[in-house]
Amino acid sequence: MRDLLKATVLMTLAVATGPIASVTKVQAADVTTFSITIRNVSGATTLALPDGNATSAPIAPGLYAVVRGEAKLFTPNQAAGHSLESLAEDGDAAALLAAIKHMDGVVAADMFAPGLPLTVKAEPGDRLVFGSMFVQSNDKFFATDSEGIDLFEGQYPVAGDLTSKVVLWDAGTEKDEAPGAGPNQAPRQAGPNTGPDEHGVIRAADDGFAYPAVSDVIQLTVRPQGVKSKLGS
Template sequence: MQTRKILMGLAVALSLSCAQVSAVTPKGAKKAARQVTFKVRIENISSPEGQAASDGTRWPFALSPGLYVVNEKGAVLFREGHRAGAGLEAQAEDGNAEALAKSFESMNREAGQHGIFNMPAGAGAPGPIGPGAAYEFTLSAAPKMKLTLVTMFGQSNDYFYATEKPVELFDAAGEPLSGDITARFALYDAGTEVNQEPGVGTDQAPRQKAPNTGAAEGGVVHRAKADAFYSKTGQLFRVTVTPVN
């Protein structure tokens, strides 16, 4: 029951800014000779019993709505060793994918196909995904196109998961990618908010009083290697890409 209450609270906290947004393809984009439709599935495979906190309590691991981008160049949503932009800060601290999407669009005249995933499979409203839940969406891509994706580590101050580098959706022979790409993801710290222990911090959803709450860190984006969760990615969620035509 406690886990359900936490997930409901997290859903409210992370849904304040995740109105349904469809994929965007830039006007005037050239139509590729060969388009393949891919299904992307992001599944929370963490234990339904939750994660253990240092105080003996347990809390459910969750992922927030996020942003995906497909283009030939490979999208740059952040740079390690540099300060996070306002869009990434909103994504990493509050799961606000809409802010990141707008920031990306404003800085990229040729943004490529991109969109927000925020509707858990089988759900009636946008929100985060807890243990056993998943996001599913489709995208279209042509050979040489790459996928970039980012989502928030739900009960953290400013952690996020992202593709370490854009994922090639086709091999050198032009064959579409199919399979598990979880190993292409890493856990990052946006460096924007002082970290508290995941799952129990008072400045983390659903415990924080309001979005963008917490002491500023003034750091830079870096891999969260110091956190025990850095090496647990494959135990917490799974991302698969499957061509469907």
């Protein structure tokens, strides 16, 4: 009788509470370490000048970030903030770096020097963004598109030369002059932030002047360490 009562109680509890939920342990996504290099590849005659001569096309030290979710470095067709203006006009990335470090979705961010490899850690869903001034200009900068470059295809990290995903942008903050010749461009201006304002918006560079191909100025390579990857196109 006692055993029957015990069994009845257990059955009643099972009906009242429903089946006990099973707990599934989900394995966290593997973190991959990437070696990333952003280098200047221009030569002494890469940039054609209005007087028929030519010169090199350096890029400035810039900033990079690993982001996820809605985080981004800038939004096209909107006015640039003062921090992006400083990067695009004067090659000064400090203010923009300070700003993005406090943004939601920024996993890591720091400065980079052109040609020196940098190391980042990322997991599926993370993206790379960066910005670097095209020095022989009023307010042009190289960057990924606004969303950034996916560092994974599915679970596979990307690898290879990803320069095709780099864009020359116009910050829309200073009136444009012929690249390599304008008196208000960083190599020739009297001081930072001295050119006439443009009051425009961020857009892909298209101001009527001739610029070298992106791949003639900058190269972006991404190499995951110690894992199987998918090569970048």
